[in-house]
Amino acid sequence: xxxxxxxxxxxxxxxxxxxxxxDLALSHGKGCDVWDFEGNQYLDFTSGIGxxxxxxxxxxxxxxxxxxxxxxxxxSNLFFTEPSSLLAQKxxxxxxxxxxxFCNSGAEANEGAVKxxxxxxxxxxxxxxxxxxxxxxxxxxxxxxxxxxxxxDVFHQHFFPFTDGFEYVPANDIQALKTRLExxxxxxxxxxxxxxxxxxxxxxxxxxNAVQNLCQEKDIVxxxxxxxxxxxxxxxxxxxxxxxxxxxxxxxxxxxxxGLPIGSFLLGQKVENTLGKSDHxxxxxxxxxxxxxxxxxxxxxxxxxxxxxxxxxxxxxESLAKLPKVKSVSGLGLMLGVEFEENVVxxxxxxxxxxxxxxxxxxxxxxxxxPPLTITDAQIEHGLKVLKEVxxxx
Numbered sequence: 001x002x003x004x005x006x007x008x009x010x011x012x013x014x015x016x017x018x019x020x021x022x023d024l025a026l027s028h029g030k031g032c033d034v035w036d037f038e039g040n041q042y043l044d045f046t047s048g049i050g051x052x053x054x055x056x057x058x059x060x061x062x063x064x065x066x067x068x069x070x071x072x073x074x075x076s077n078l079f080f081t082e083p084s085s086l087l088a089q090k091x092x093x094x095x096x097x098x099x100x101x102f103c104n105s106g107a108e109a110n111e112g113a114v115k116x117x118x119x120x121x122x123x124x125x126x127x128x129x130x131x132x133x134x135x136x137x138x139x140x141x142x143x144x145x146x147x148x149x150x151x152x153d154v155f156h157q158h159f160f161p162f163t164d165g166f167e168y169v170p171a172n173d174i175q176a177l178k179t180r181l182e183x184x185x186x187x188x189x190x191x192x193x194x195x196x197x198x199x200x201x202x203x204x205x206x207x208x209n210a211v212q213n214l215c216q217e218k219d220i221v222x223x224x225x226x227x228x229x230x231x232x233x234x235x236x237x238x239x240x241x242x243x244x245x246x247x248x249x250x251x252x253x254x255x256x257x258x259g260l261p262i263g264s265f266l267l268g269q270k271v272e273n274t275l276g277k278s279d280h281x282x283x284x285x286x287x288x289x290x291x292x293x294x295x296x297x298x299x300x301x302x303x304x305x306x307x308x309x310x311x312x313x314x315x316x317x318e319s320l321a322k323l324p325k326v327k328s329v330s331g332l333g334l335m336l337g338v339e340f341e342e343n344v345v346x347x348x349x350x351x352x353x354x355x356x357x358x359x360x361x362x363x364x365x366x367x368x369x370x371p372p373l374t375i376t377d378a379q380i381e382h383g384l385k386v387l388k389e390v391x392x393x394x
Contacts, residue, residue, distance in 0.1 A: 002027075004037045024354055029056030032375050034359070043358045043383050045371040050196075050228050050335070053255035053297055055372035061258045061296045068292035076283060083291035090298040091266055094237045095250060098272040100264050102286035106227030106253035107141025109263040110149065110190070112280055113249045116267065117188030117221035118165075120274045124219070132188040132223075133180065135171045139197035140190065140225055149190060152198065171195070171203055174210045181218060188221040188249075189214075193239040193332075196228040199364040200330045200337025205243050212245055221271060223249040227263075228335065231255035232301040232373050235310035235333035242332070255373075258297040262290040301373075309333050309373050312380060316369065319384050325391045330366075334375070338367040344394055349387070352394075358386045 004025035011021075027037045032055050034042050047053065054061055068083060075081055088100040101112055114132055121129045134140065138151040144163055147155050151168035169176045171191075180186070189211060195201040215222035224247040229239035233255055236242050240250070248270045253263035261284075267274070313333040320329045320338055328339040340346060346367045350360045361368040367387075371380075 002037055007037065022351065022354055031055045032372050032379050041357060042354070043379055045358065045360050045369045045383055047370050047372045048259065049361065050233060050254045050370040051257070052259045053231055053373050054258050054300060055374045058258065058296070060300070061293050064292045064296045065260065065289050068289045072288045074284070074287055077281065077286060081286065081288045083288045083295060084286035087291045087294050087298065090295065091264065094298065095266050096246060097250060097266040097268045099267045101267070101275070101280065102291070103263040103282045104261050104284050105263045106251060107143045107146045108282065109227065109251035109253055109265045110140045110146050110225060111143060112265045113190065113223045113251050114145065114149065114188065115280060116249060116265070116271050116274050117223060119279065120221055120271050121187035123274065129185050129187050130165050131186045132166050132190055133177070133186055134166060134168055134190045135195070136168045137171060137195050137198040137201065138192060139195065172207045174207055177211060177214060181214060186220055188223055190223040190225060192225045192229065193243070194229050194234065194335060196335065197363060199366050200335065200368055202330060202332060208243055208245055221248045223247060223251065225251050227251055227253045229332070231297060232306055232309055233333055233335050235306055235313055237301060237306065239332060256294050256297060257290050258293045260290040260293045262287070262294055305373070312375065312377065315377070316380055316384070323384070323388050323391055325394060334369070334371055334373060336369040337363055339365070340367070344391070349390055349394070352390045353386055356386045356390065358383045
């Protein structure tokens with residue numbers, strides 16, 4: 001019989017030890033609940049770091065992916081398939097952009113966005129205009145290029161040399177961006193509306209609109225990384241839609257597939273035809289099974305569904321702010337970060353909550369909440385009750 005200790009031992013012996021895992025081996029899940037191999041039940045406020053947007057094993061999602069697996073599990077992009085074509089249409093309609101490119105992860109989506117911005121600029125202006133600006137405290141992936149795009153020194157270790165052509169400007173400082181753009185070698189600006197891995201930090205509305213205006217004025221490709229914030233997580237399909245923005249490129253992953261690996265970058269009118277035949281590719285991109293799951297996710301995220309995400313997010317935020325030892329709460333919708341008083345360590349709080357049957361995440365020094373978007377009011381109340389007990393006894 002499989003036990004948690006069996007799994008942990010196999011991991012220790014055969015898997016590269018790159019992850020600081022919690023001391024928990026998961027067996028199966030349903031909805032917002034998940035169980036270990038000994039039958040212990042846990043309430044999930046992580047959704048696989050924002051991936052299981054409909055929770056564990058949603059009935060409609062499960063039916064779609066299993067039926068598709070029995071038809072076409074993979075074709076490559078040498079052939080047309082129904083799931084990817086339908087998904088691209090839904091994403092275009094939901095975003096206001098024109099076309100989608102499908103890949104497998106957020107890092108790949110951001111790499112494709114950078115390639116598109118550089119090709120757009122090179123096609124129109126020639127060489128010498130290839131720098132992509134990102135923000136200090138940003139996170140855009142773990143490939144060599146997306147690490148270079150990430151504006152956190154902690155990630156810029158060990159793997160030199162990093163890809164050239166990325167620079168960082170401080171968030172919410174429009175003058176710093178204006179000054180940097182006086183040197184006419186920038187092809188793109190890439191930002192997150194809420195810096196997830198940076199500590200669930202939201203950008204100012206005025207700043208984001210000013211960035212968009214500068215990009216339009218100087219014909220710079222405006223890219224928004226919606227890998228963590230997108231697909232309903234913040235209460236709108238895409239977080240930028242809350243701020244009157246219309247980016248040229250949007251990168252997606254995480255919640256799009258409902259649990260299966262899928263990424264995408266969406267191309268607006270300015271860049272919709274920048275990539276031509278053989279300019280970019282992905283063997284597994286647009287996988288029919290992953291796209292079948294993503295189609296269910298897109299179909300379920302209705303205006304009513306999004307209104308519920310907003311309501312539950314606000315309720316959770318207000319309840320968190322009242323808990324002992326909580327200094328502040330940040331984020332949007334059901335993407336929330338909790339800053340504690342100085343003597344409280346977020347990672348310790350997570351471990352203590354696991355012992356009481358509730359799963360949370362961290363983001364830098366903060367506790368992070370990314371529950372399934374389908375979480376109920378009763379489940380929210382139970383999870384925060386456990387968190388309160390842990391903080392009262394910390």
